[in-house]
Amino acid sequence: MSPLPPGWTEAPLEVLCDINPKGDSIDPLTPVSFVPMPAVSDEQGIILEHGVRPFGEVAKGYTRFQDGDVIFAKITPCMENGKIAVARGLHNGLACGSTEFHVLRPRENVVLADYLWRFLRRQSFRDEAQHHMSGAVGQQRVPVEFLKKTLVPLPPFEEQRRIVAKLDVLFERLQSASADLAAMPKLIKQYRQAVLDAAFRGELTSAWRIANIDTAPAQEFYEERQGWAVKRTRQSGLGRDEKSAILTRDPALERTLAEVAAGRSLPSTWLWCGLGEVFGTYVGATPSRKEPAYWGGEIAWVSSGEVAFCRISNTKEKITSDGLANASTRMHPAGTVLLGMIGEGKTRGQAAILDTEACNNQNCAAIRVSEGDYPPEYVYWYLYAVYERTRSAGAGNNQPALNKEKVQRLPLPLAPPVEASAVVRALEARLAPMQRIEDELASSRKHADRLGEQLLGRAFRGELVAQDPNDEPADELLKRILSVQAEPADARRGRPRRAVAQEA
Structure with missing residues (x-):
């Protein structure tokens, strides 16, 4: 000291x-x-x-x-x-x-x-x-002896008054600044959501559509993917999960999409469809934990806890080829979008993009977006935009959860593939500055917390206010105490x- x-x-x-x-x-x-x-x-x-x-x-x-x-x-x-x-x-x-x-x-x-x-x-x-x-x-508990x-x-009594008064002023300013900083994330969240909503109404690419008027409509991509799905159902040697990876439209989905379309119009070259109508959707599995030979290999295996609105290039755990062969999970290509399906916490509804080939556990769905030559970032950001709605789709059970069919039936505003890439570029150009602001805010809030402690440190070292030689020294105060005692x-x-x- x-x-x-x-x-x-x-x-x-x-x-x-x-x-x-x-x-x-x-x-x-x-x-x-x-x-x-x-x-x-x-x-x-x-x-x-x-x-x-x-x-x-x-x-x-x-x-x-x-x-x-x-x-x-x-x-x-x-x-x-x-x-x-x-x-x-x-x-x-x-x-x-x-x-x-x-x-x-x-x-x-x-x-x-x-x-x-x-x-x-x-x-x-x-x-x-x-x-x-x-x-x-x-x-x-803190013992009284401590x-x-x-x-x-202990400073002179009058100096204590000056220290307390100075700290009151400084902490009032600090608390005001901290309150302003605390309010910013909510404003940024609102602005980000507004940008996301505009992106998936086609508003960020309205000028792009005028300049690219000959772009094939999303209907062509939709029909192509549905045709590919029909061929898969007739292909021998494929399991049931492979044949059901892409959903075919039924009256229930038709009604759902009609309700969504009635409340939210899209550009004429876009369309509403089920997520699983155009992208293969799979649910993974966990190899037996009782078999050491299944774990510690070289195959990336994603747990739902790692699906947290991020990109995944490496995984916490890896499995062996035996583990892969003895569990109902499969490898998915880079560009696959993962979606958390289970849990009351933040996990359910969060998404991630695979930047490497990997398999996944049973608590998240793998949506093979890149398999259809479509930008995975488009689906990723859409799932980000509708996070709360996606969570609602999995509510109502003892353990709130999505499942493969619910994921496939999530409404998707499908843009033509080329425009989807333009949407991603326009969206990320607007989101990047907000992320930098959020990072700076987090740093500022940490600095504000440290500043309060630093102010107190200065105060109790006698560095915050000037000493007055006319003040009665603190040791004189103590002498009076001790004499009374x-x-x-x-x-x-x-x-x-x-x-x-x-x-x-």
Whole structure:
């Protein structure tokens, strides 16, 4: 620790505060505030709200404190999260609250409650307190002895006021900037969604269509893929999953597409179709975990957890040729789009593009977009755009899930292949700057978090405000404390006790 500035000293908390003090005698009918643990904000470090109860109802089994006390959550994870606050505005100036609070009552004219609060709220202090916790897992607490022995850098009392005032101003500015940064991702998300929606209405390529008026319509690509599917169904030697990889239209799908088309028009050269009507769709499998010979090979195997709106060029696990041969999964070419099908978390509905040949597990569908000489990025970005709708398609079960047929029946606004590539170029040109902005925002938010800790570090090293040689040195304050503590107990008892006002 760097040397303290002139006029500063260092003292343990037990000298600066009365820790977990006993309360005065109070009329049981006196209304007091009631502060359970949830009433303390871990983000702001303040008491958000409190009820009022007659003191007699909460006198036993709760922790007592008063206006001006610092309450410190001692149990995990409340302490680590920052549930530390200065008690203010309590009914009749009194409160009872959770037994999981330590109470620190600053000694008058020696240390400011707000100065202590800032010191205790530092992330570095909470990290240190965590290392000193004791007790069973999930019920660990900060021992009172740790608090008592904690050394606090103590400036002159008037300098404490200047430090607290300066920190209040700086943190208000920092919190305002942080709030602005926190609001930006939502705006970016809205803008990105607007761009995606415009792309798949054909609005980003309207000028392209005028310049390329002779482009074959999507209907030709659709008929070509359906014709290829019919040939597959007649081909001998193919399994059922191969023959059913591409869906043929039925009345149910026709009705679904008609409903979608009624609410969203497309360019005349586009059409609505089922995703599986034009791209082969497959579900994978997991080789037996009981067979070591199936694992640790050279064949890329994708788990659904890796399907997270990304490109996949390598996989966490690989299987052997025996593993591939003994599981109902198959290799898919680069350019295949994977779609997560299972789970209540974020996985269901997320997509990824294979940049390498790979197989996959049973919790994601493999959509062979590149097999039809179609840009996989078009399907990938469309699935990104309709992520929430895709998740809804898999809702309603005990374990929300999509399946092969549901994936095949997802409505797709099919652009002609050449225009689909133009859509991707136009879309990615607009999305790339937004990604850079998001990266910069994430970096700025981390910097803001670090800046708060840095400001506190400067404050408690005496670097935030100027020292005033006219301030009474902090060691003089301590001498007064120690002299009072050294007085006989009878002498101290003769001093008047705090009066308790009783308001209805």
